[in-house]
Amino acid sequence: MALFETRGLTKRFLGVTAVDAVDLTVEAGELVSLIGPNGSGKTTLFNCVTGYLAPDEGRVTFQGRDVTGVAAHRIARLGIGRTFQLVSVFPRLSALENLLTFLQQHQEESLVGRLVRAPRVRRLEAAAVERARSLLDSVGLGARAEAPAGTLSYGQRKLLAFAAALMPDPDLLLLDEPAAAVNPTMIEQMKAQIRALHRQGKTVLLVEHNMDVVMDISQRVIVLDHGQKIAEGPPEVVRRDPKVVEAYFGR
Amino acid sequence: MSDLVEQLVHGLTLGSLYAMVATGLALMFGVVRLINFAHGEFYMLGGYAFWYAYAELGLPYPVAGLAAVAALAVFGLAYERAVIRTILARTWHVQLIATLATSITLTNLAIIVFGTQPKEVPTRLSAAILDVGGVRMAWQRVLVLVAAVAIFAALEWFVAHARLGKAMRAMSQNREACAVVGVDVQQVALATFGISAGLAAAAAALVSPLFSIFPDVGALLTLKAFAAVIVGGFGYVRGAIAAAFLIGIAESLAAGYLSYAYKDAIAFVVMVAVLLVRPQGLFGRRIGI
Amino acid sequence: MRATRWVLGSAALVAVPWIAAAVVPGQQRYVLHVLIFTVLYGALALSYDLVVGHVGSLSLAHPAFFGLGAYTLALLATEARWPFAFALPAGIALAAVVALAVGVPMFRLTEHSFAMGTLGFAIATQVVATNWVDFTHGPLCVTGIPKPQVGALRIATLPAFYWMGLGALALVALLYRGLTTFRLGRAFHAVRDNETLAAAASIDPLRYRMLAFVIGGGVAGGIGALYVSYVGVLCPGELTVSLSVNLLVMVFLGGVGSLRGVLVGAAAFTALPEILRMAPTWRMVIYGLLLLVIVIRAPDGLEGLMRRASSRRRRPASSGA
Numbered sequence: 001m002a003l004f005e006t007r008g009l010t011k012r013f014l015g016v017t018a019v020d021a022v023d024l025t026v027e028a029g030e031l032v033s034l035i036g037p038n039g040s041g042k043t044t045l046f047n048c049v050t051g052y053l054a055p056d057e058g059r060v061t062f063q064g065r066d067v068t069g070v071a072a073h074r075i076a077r078l079g080i081g082r083t084f085q086l087v088s089v090f091p092r093l094s095a096l097e098n099l100l101t102f103l104q105q106h107q108e109e110s111l112v113g114r115l116v117r118a119p120r121v122r123r124l125e126a127a128a129v130e131r132a133r134s135l136l137d138s139v140g141l142g143a144r145a146e147a148p149a150g151t152l153s154y155g156q157r158k159l160l161a162f163a164a165a166l167m168p169d170p171d172l173l174l175l176d177e178p179a180a181a182v183n184p185t186m187i188e189q190m191k192a193q194i195r196a197l198h199r200q201g202k203t204v205l206l207v208e209h210n211m212d213v214v215m216d217i218s219q220r221v222i223v224l225d226h227g228q229k230i231a232e233g234p235p236e237v238v239r240r241d242p243k244v245v246e247a248y249f250g251r
Numbered sequence: 252m253s254d255l256v257e258q259l260v261h262g263l264t265l266g267s268l269y270a271m272v273a274t275g276l277a278l279m280f281g282v283v284r285l286i287n288f289a290h291g292e293f294y295m296l297g298g299y300a301f302w303y304a305y306a307e308l309g310l311p312y313p314v315a316g317l318a319a320v321a322a323l324a325v326f327g328l329a330y331e332r333a334v335i336r337t338i339l340a341r342t343w344h345v346q347l348i349a350t351l352a353t354s355i356t357l358t359n360l361a362i363i364v365f366g367t368q369p370k371e372v373p374t375r376l377s378a379a380i381l382d383v384g385g386v387r388m389a390w391q392r393v394l395v396l397v398a399a400v401a402i403f404a405a406l407e408w409f410v411a412h413a414r415l416g417k418a419m420r421a422m423s424q425n426r427e428a429c430a431v432v433g434v435d436v437q438q439v440a441l442a443t444f445g446i447s448a449g450l451a452a453a454a455a456a457l458v459s460p461l462f463s464i465f466p467d468v469g470a471l472l473t474l475k476a477f478a479a480v481i482v483g484g485f486g487y488v489r490g491a492i493a494a495a496f497l498i499g500i501a502e503s504l505a506a507g508y509l510s511y512a513y514k515d516a517i518a519f520v521v522m523v524a525v526l527l528v529r530p531q532g533l534f535g536r537r538i539g540i
Numbered sequence: 541m542r543a544t545r546w547v548l549g550s551a552a553l554v555a556v557p558w559i560a561a562a563v564v565p566g567q568q569r570y571v572l573h574v575l576i577f578t579v580l581y582g583a584l585a586l587s588y589d590l591v592v593g594h595v596g597s598l599s600l601a602h603p604a605f606f607g608l609g610a611y612t613l614a615l616l617a618t619e620a621r622w623p624f625a626f627a628l629p630a631g632i633a634l635a636a637v638v639a640l641a642v643g644v645p646m647f648r649l650t651e652h653s654f655a656m657g658t659l660g661f662a663i664a665t666q667v668v669a670t671n672w673v674d675f676t677h678g679p680l681c682v683t684g685i686p687k688p689q690v691g692a693l694r695i696a697t698l699p700a701f702y703w704m705g706l707g708a709l710a711l712v713a714l715l716y717r718g719l720t721t722f723r724l725g726r727a728f729h730a731v732r733d734n735e736t737l738a739a740a741a742s743i744d745p746l747r748y749r750m751l752a753f754v755i756g757g758g759v760a761g762g763i764g765a766l767y768v769s770y771v772g773v774l775c776p777g778e779l780t781v782s783l784s785v786n787l788l789v790m791v792f793l794g795g796v797g798s799l800r801g802v803l804v805g806a807a808a809f810t811a812l813p814e815i816l817r818m819a820p821t822w823r824m825v826i827y828g829l830l831l832l833v834i835v836i837r838a839p840d841g842l843e844g845l846m847r848r849a850s851s852r853r854r855r856p857a858s859s860g861a
Contacts, residue, residue, distance in 0.1 A: 051739070072739035081740070088737045090730055101726040102741040125722060168742065286652045337836055343651050344598055348788055348835045355785050356828030359821045470781065474663060477656045485653075512671035519660035526653070527645055 001064055003028040003203055004172050009058035011048050018044040020227035026205050031198045033214045034207045036224035037248055042207040043085055046176055050082050051075040062172065081170030085177050087157045091150030095141055095160050098149050099132035102167035135163045139193060155186040162193060173197065175206040179213045191217055215239060253385045258507040259500060264392045264461065266499025267399035270492040271454035272472055273479035274406065275447035277491040280480065281423035282443045283339060288350035290451060290476065291469025292357040297323045297452025298464035299361065302370045312374050316456035320449045327448025331441050339440065354469065361466035369463035377460035395457045402453065403492060415442055471515055478522035484532030494533060553706060557699035572698040574814045579705035580767050582806040583712040585790040587759035593797035594720050595752040596732030600784045601642065601658035602760050604665035605635040607779030609761025610768040611669065614682040624688035628765050635761020639754045647749050662781060669776040681775040688769045701770050708766055712759055716799060719755065728752060782824065789831045795843020804842055
């Protein structure tokens with residue numbers, strides 16, 4: 001049984017079909033890229049499967065259970081993590097606090113316990129802080145842990161968002177254009193991070209425009225054009241597919 | 252039966268008032284995405300300006316009305332430069348609190364300057380009664396409705412044909428693109444505010460002979476105008492106008508047949524009812540005037 | 541060190557009635573009267589800051605909850621002869637339940653509509669309180685509200701009311717602290733600062749907005765009940781929109797989202813006009829202008845100014861970060 005699957009997923013906006021009957025499968029442990037020219041429906045698809053948009057038709061299944069149209073916060077709780085195309089952090093919180101915010105479902109605290117700062121509360125908090133610090137270290141932001149996220153550079157915020165998405169240890173990670181709008185050094189760092197995740201056995205589905213990144217790290221590539229899936233397969237095969245070439249380089 | 256018709260006539264008067272005030276609010280929101288909580292106070296100040304021109308200075312009715320509109324347009328422009336321009340770039344929290352603060356300041360200043368006693372401003376037309384088959388109404392009410400329709404028609408023409416009007420429409424649809432294309436965003440915002448304030452004053456000059464002017468009149472008016480804007484579909488001027496008439500008639504009927512004391516709650520009830528059923532407003536569209 | 545400061549400070553606060561008697565003997569009653577209002581408003585401002593400052597919902601409905609708690613206690617105590625120990629929780633409960641009922645439709649609205657909707661609700665509540673004369677006595681007011689009595693303890697003197705208010709403030713401050721720190725605090729702040737991202741962090745924005753709204757409303761109701769137990773009389777004029785403006789001034793003047801800031805703001809707001817002996821209308825004009833200036837120029841309020849001043853003191857040679 002696939003870890004994650006969409007069947008006939010469709011989303012329309014005012015007469016335009018942004019996502020057109022897309023069937024997509026991701027097996028556990030895979031590193032899959034979703035590519036396609038601008039406007040092909042990639043981010044819309046992401047938003048449909050993570051609860052930010054309600055699909056008009058089709059089904060989304062995760063770990064065998066139907067999650068079609070489930071609200072965003074519940075999707076996150078079920079174990080699907082994501083980043084956003086326009087990098088999104090909590091600007092007023094420190095990098096550390098950003099990560100701690102993502103650890104919602106794993107902490108049990110009672111109101112009274114919190115009021116009197118009971119030892120158990122402090123222990124849970126300490127454990128969370130430790131995990132957050134180690135994640136920040138692994139993306140190279142350890143030194144900026146206390147800095148407000150709003151003061152970090154764009155690339156640093158991308159890394160922060162990436163680390164935050166990892167904080168609740170999701171079973172599936174959806175990355176929306178992790179290599180966009182950052183310098184080549186950062187791109188290499190991103191690639192290394194994603195490869196590391198893959199080696200740890202994490203399942204990753206990423207949307208990406210940067211062909212070098214896609215070809216370099218993906219196990220499998222899915223191509224969308226005008227909302228429809230037009231090709232699928234290993235990177236070298238997809239790259240030579242005439243339909244894909246046509247979609248990208250025009251008619 | 253004539254009773255019902257009179258209630259409907261009153262409803263149309265209220266509707267005209269709410270529509271004129273709501274249009275100003277909708278224009279502001281549509282063009283610069285700002286909700287002006289002090290909008291009702293523009294009506295209130297327009298009413299006092301009209302009273303002063305007509306009752307104190309003794310100017311003829313049309314002149315007094317135009318004087319009020321001019322005074323408020325100037326005040327609106329000044330306020331835009333002084334306050335609005337600064338808060339346009341800020342979050343909606345700041346905008347809301349700033350305009351709410353303005354509302355309180357203006358209301359209390361009015362109490363200090365004019366006192367809490369309502370000002371009555373009867374005119375020839377508010378005293379003259381028109382009798383249509385047993386239904387009696389003041390001629391002023393006819394003037395209110397006719398003038399309101401004329402104003403809306405003028406606004407439609409303005410937005411479709413005048414350079415400034417077309418710029419306003421363009422800005423309401425895509426502000427960033429306008430700046431790129433060379434539309435003077437600051438100027439359009441300024442003009443929109445001036446027009447908005449002038450509209451409120453025009454409403455006051457038309458309606459004050461029928462109702463009285465008092466410092467608190469703005470608060471409820473802002474709420475009802477806002478209800479109309481929401482019910483009509485945020486920022487969509489035509490929708491706001493239609494919703495305003497709906498609210499005016501509903502309020503009049505409720506006051507006549509349900510309970511006079513609670514009539515002011517009607518706008519709120521209509522708003523909540525519509526929002527529960529159709530959150531995007533009756534006429535659905537969100538952006539564009 | 542810190543603990544000593546806490547103990548000394550708390551002792552000083554408790555000892556205020558005696559301090560006042562010693563320092564300003566002729567004015568002791570007046571000073572205590574002002575301080576009772578200050579502590580009650582402080583607690584009310586904290587309950588409002590929960591909603592506005594921590595979860596970012598710009599609600600203008602708070603006066604309604606304050607009024608609901610006040611009317612519940614006033615009517616239960618005078619008409620049904622309920623003892624204070626039952627009337628107070630009833631006031632809190634009613635305000636909280638109404639907040640829940642009102643919150644459900646309100647939170648379907650975004651931003652401006654939410655503010656307007658809550659404002660409309662506040663006005664509607666005032667209209668009902670003024671016009672349902674049979675029930676609320678309308679402008680004739682509810683009079684003869686009895687002084688609180690819990691068993692053998694009777695709160696009838698000014699110092700007693702002050703300690704009651706101080707106790708309430710302490711409880712509310714403790715609750716405020718507990719709600720705005722650790723996981724719950726982070727969830728609130730996440731919803732406030734980036735609702736989309738909060739959802740991706742498995743935080744349900746609606747749930748947390750409702751939680752803050754209901755708790756804030758319930759506490760406001762409780763303060764309303766305490767207030768009316770002190771004043772002894774309740775008129776519909778107590779729940780006007782002006783109260784929303786007052787609360788906004790207190791919260792923004794002091795420092796939105798900050799315990800210390802809000803308390804400073806409430807103290808400054810309540811004490812200042814008493815010191816200046818301003819007429820009510822001029823007072824509102826000043827508040828309006830003050831709020832306008834603060835929200836544009838110093839949105840962090842006094843707390844922000846204090847923090848900037850103290851950080852500058854710590855890094856005198858810094859050339860900026």
